[in-house]
Amino acid sequence: MALSELTRTAKTAPPVKQQPAGGRGPRARERWYAYGFLSPGIIGLTVFTLFPVGMAVVMSLHDWPIFGERSFLGFDNFRHLLAEDPTFLVSVRNTFVFTALFLPLNVLLSLALAFWIANCRGRQVFRVLFFIPTITPMVVSAVIWKMLYQPDGVFDHYLGSWFGIDAPNFLADPDTAMFAVVAMSVWQGIGYNLIVFSAAIDALPTSVLEAAEIDGARGLVKFLRVQLPLMSPAVFFVTTMTMITSMQVFTQTYILTKGGPGDSTVTMVQNVYENGFISRDLGVAAAGAWLLFAVILLITAVQFVGQKRWVHYEH
Amino acid sequence: MSTDSRATRATTARATARGARWTPRRVLSHVLLVLVTFLFLTPVLYAVATALKPAGETFANPPSLVGSSVRWQNFADVFDYLPFQRFIVNGLLVAVVGTLVVLAASSLGAYAFARLRWRGRDSLFLVFLATLMVPQEVLVVPMFILMQELGWVNSFQALVFPWAFTAFGTFLLRQFFRQIPHELQEAATLDGCSPLRTFRSVMLPIAKPALGVLAVFTFIAYWNSFLWPLIVVNDVHDLGTVPLGLSLFFGQNGNQWHLVMAASVISLVPTLLLLIALQKHLVKGIAATGLAGR
Numbered sequence: 001m002a003l004s005e006l007t008r009t010a011k012t013a014p015p016v017k018q019q020p021a022g023g024r025g026p027r028a029r030e031r032w033y034a035y036g037f038l039s040p041g042i043i044g045l046t047v048f049t050l051f052p053v054g055m056a057v058v059m060s061l062h063d064w065p066i067f068g069e070r071s072f073l074g075f076d077n078f079r080h081l082l083a084e085d086p087t088f089l090v091s092v093r094n095t096f097v098f099t100a101l102f103l104p105l106n107v108l109l110s111l112a113l114a115f116w117i118a119n120c121r122g123r124q125v126f127r128v129l130f131f132i133p134t135i136t137p138m139v140v141s142a143v144i145w146k147m148l149y150q151p152d153g154v155f156d157h158y159l160g161s162w163f164g165i166d167a168p169n170f171l172a173d174p175d176t177a178m179f180a181v182v183a184m185s186v187w188q189g190i191g192y193n194l195i196v197f198s199a200a201i202d203a204l205p206t207s208v209l210e211a212a213e214i215d216g217a218r219g220l221v222k223f224l225r226v227q228l229p230l231m232s233p234a235v236f237f238v239t240t241m242t243m244i245t246s247m248q249v250f251t252q253t254y255i256l257t258k259g260g261p262g263d264s265t266v267t268m269v270q271n272v273y274e275n276g277f278i279s280r281d282l283g284v285a286a287a288g289a290w291l292l293f294a295v296i297l298l299i300t301a302v303q304f305v306g307q308k309r310w311v312h313y314e315h
Numbered sequence: 316m317s318t319d320s321r322a323t324r325a326t327t328a329r330a331t332a333r334g335a336r337w338t339p340r341r342v343l344s345h346v347l348l349v350l351v352t353f354l355f356l357t358p359v360l361y362a363v364a365t366a367l368k369p370a371g372e373t374f375a376n377p378p379s380l381v382g383s384s385v386r387w388q389n390f391a392d393v394f395d396y397l398p399f400q401r402f403i404v405n406g407l408l409v410a411v412v413g414t415l416v417v418l419a420a421s422s423l424g425a426y427a428f429a430r431l432r433w434r435g436r437d438s439l440f441l442v443f444l445a446t447l448m449v450p451q452e453v454l455v456v457p458m459f460i461l462m463q464e465l466g467w468v469n470s471f472q473a474l475v476f477p478w479a480f481t482a483f484g485t486f487l488l489r490q491f492f493r494q495i496p497h498e499l500q501e502a503a504t505l506d507g508c509s510p511l512r513t514f515r516s517v518m519l520p521i522a523k524p525a526l527g528v529l530a531v532f533t534f535i536a537y538w539n540s541f542l543w544p545l546i547v548v549n550d551v552h553d554l555g556t557v558p559l560g561l562s563l564f565f566g567q568n569g570n571q572w573h574l575v576m577a578a579s580v581i582s583l584v585p586t587l588l589l590l591i592a593l594q595k596h597l598v599k600g601i602a603a604t605g606l607a608g609r
Contacts (some may be wrong), residue, residue: 027432033510034431038439041424044480048458049446055457066459120348128594129352132359135586137539139558140579143565144362147572152374154361161377187358199598248450251541255562269452269542276456277546289453296450 056286064283077287088288090263091271092295094178098253098267099246101182102189106242107235110190114197115223127198134191142255145184146171149256174264177257181265185252189245193238200234201227232311240303247296268292359583366390366577373572389577396574398552399581402560407585409474409556410537416475417533418526421484426514428485429492430500440489443482451478451542459546469549474556478536478543484529491525492518524596531589538585557582 060078063071081088117126133141148154149170159167170180204227212226228235250269253259259266272292276285361380365373366389368382375382393399427433428440458477459468467473495518503513519526544559551563561582565575590597 030431030510031433034427034433034436037423037427037431037510037514040420041443041480041482041485042439044420044476045443045446045482048461048477048480049449049454049482052454052457052461053446053449055460056453059457059460116344116348120345124594124598126348126352128590128597129356131590131597132356132587135535135539135590136359136583137541137558137561137586139539139541139562140582141358143561143575143579144358147365147373147576148358148361150374152376154357154378157376157378187355195598202598244450248452251558254541255565272452272456273542273546276459282456282460286453286456289450289456293450293453297448 056289059283060286060290062283064281064286066277066280066282070283073283077284078291080284081288081291085271085275085284087263087266087274088271091266091268094264094266095247095249095268097178098182098185098249099243101179102185102246102249103239103242105182105186106189106193106246107239109186110193110238111197111235113190114194114201115227117194118198118201123198127195130194131191133188136188138188138251139255141188142184142252145180145187146256149180171257172261174261177261177265181249181253181256184256185246185249188252189242193242196234196238197231200231204230229312233313236303236307236311240300243299243303244296247292247299268295362576363580365573366580368573370571370573373576386573389573390581393574393577393581396571397560397564397578398555399560399578401552402555402557403581405471405474405554406538406556406582409471410534410585413475413479413537414530414533416479417481417484418530420480421529422488422519422522422526423514424485425488425492426510426518429489430518431510443485446482447486455542455546458543462547468547469554471554473547474544474554475537478540484533487529488522488525491522495521528593528596531593534589535586 061072061074063073063077113130117123117130120126150156151169155170156167159165168176170176208230209222209226212222217226248269249267250273253265253267254270257265259270268288269292272285272288275288276282364380364382367385367387368389369384369386372382424443428436428443454477462468462470462473462477499517499521500513503517508516538556539558540556541558541562544554544556545562548554548556548559551560555563561575561578564578
């Protein structure tokens with residue numbers, strides 16, 4: 001969903017008319033209906049979201065093994081992660097490297113592809129075809145790419161026979177493993193952003209585009225000066241959401257490399273998972289999850305502040 | 316923006332794409348696009364090809380799409396190689412029940428937020444929205460403790476309920492309900508419909524497209540989910556879903572590529588069918604439900 005939309009609609013929702021408390025009649029009846037309608041959602045959200053969030057705070061401040069005694073530690077779990085845990089800082093770096101590669105590649109490629117397809121016949125078909133990897137289970141995509149990346153696999157063979165390149169063992173070489181993960185992720189994730197951009201292109205006001213063409217805007221100028229600014233809310237939405245999801249990368253690295261070779265592709269989520277469910281230290285895992293959340297919040301906040309410079313909303 | 320003007324725009328845009336003359340450049344652009352699409356889908360096509368090859372021919376040199384024989388038998392062998400029918404049934408059950416719970420809880424809540432008047436509505440809605448920011452990773456650790464306390468570790472309900480009450484569906488449907496003209500609801504009220512009746516007989520039928528989009532994306536999210544099943548399921552033979560089962564068996568017997576690919580291809584089928592069912596509404600669905608950033 002659009003984050004800007006969230007804040008805007010919340011503000012513009014029609015105000016609730018004041019009414020005497022505890023009254024009877026249709027208004028009171030409506031209120032009780034509202035409580036009834038909301039109860040499944042509220043109970044569910046309280047039990048499965050609000051309560052766990054509170055627990056996550058408490059757990060991050062405790063030594064909390066899966067089985068056994070719990071004890072209060074204060075901020076020691078955070079200190080442990082930042083100062084002692086051998087993989088945490090590496091996982092932060094890897095996650096940033098992944099995002100720094102994945103985000104621009106994904107956004108630029110899906111934007112270019114969206115414009116290309118918009119000018120072609122049968123665009124519905126192309127959009128659906130490019131969407132296939134997005135709805136494919138990530139595990140399946142990763143398993144397929146793992147096969148392609150094997151020594152003597154398809155990539156290895158054609159790099160050799162077409163370009164004469166002696167390909168490395170992509171997933172086992174610390175220099176190439178992260179790039180291999182990024183390539184697979186771009187392939188998997190491009191379809192969703194393509195659809196979002198396509199929707200934005202379809203909604204471009206033809207009157208404005210025609211006026212720009214009459215004024216002589218063509219090709220790149222038209223794209224940079226007219227179309228892109230008109231689409232800037234969609235670009236903002238896509239970069240923000242893609243950033244958030246790419247900071248949470250886990251499944252594809254877990255299947256492709258298990259974080260290896262060495263720890264060259266360990267991500268922050270894998271660090272949380274391993275601290276919690278392999279080392280069975282849930283307190284440290286909770287602390288790691290909060291640090292991840294803090295990083296995501298920080299980057300999102302920067303993006304929201306920055307958007308005022310380049311995102312244009314219709315008013 | 317009114318629906319009318321949106322419709323005209325769409326038609327104009329389509330007319331330009333269709334009516335443009337077939338200059339050599341335009342033909343070339345189409346040919347290239349078909350080529351790029353084909354290259355893009357190569358991994359999937361290669362997976363299908365490998366699923367039909369005899370054992371041991373996955374890394375034949377040079378790579379070929381067709382092996383020495385076409386073995387449909389692989390698709391049957393998968394079910395001996397790993398308890399795959401179990402994974403499929405589990406995955407479908409989890410996804411279907413989860414989707415139904417999500418649809419019920421979020422449509423009811425969305426209606427109360429969109430169309431009923433009660434005090435505290437807007438503040439409570441903000442609480443709902445705030446929960447959207449919390450990433451799954453933060454919830455996963457305490458959720459496991461909650462499952463321990465409830466005695467739900469390694470259970471069917473643990474795969475369904477923890478993620479069925481996110482505020483996302485409620486938000487999405489609220490946006491949709493708010494576009495429905497007030498007159499319809501007032502007419503129903505004048506005819507003596509209770510809010511429940513109005514909800515069931517007026518709102519839900521109109522909201523079918525939005526419910527459909529939500530259902531499809533919820534189903535896919537359940538069917539594809541990996542991290543949570545990995546954490547909460549101990550007995551993969553009994554409770555494994557498709558991604559979990561596939562990954563564990565893949566790790567143990569990684570050399571049986573033809574069978575792993577056959578399993579992968581089978582697990583693509585439900586999501587592909589949903590995509591085909593949804594294809595006409597894919598762009599509009601994502602745009603209309605407010606997902607496109609406007």
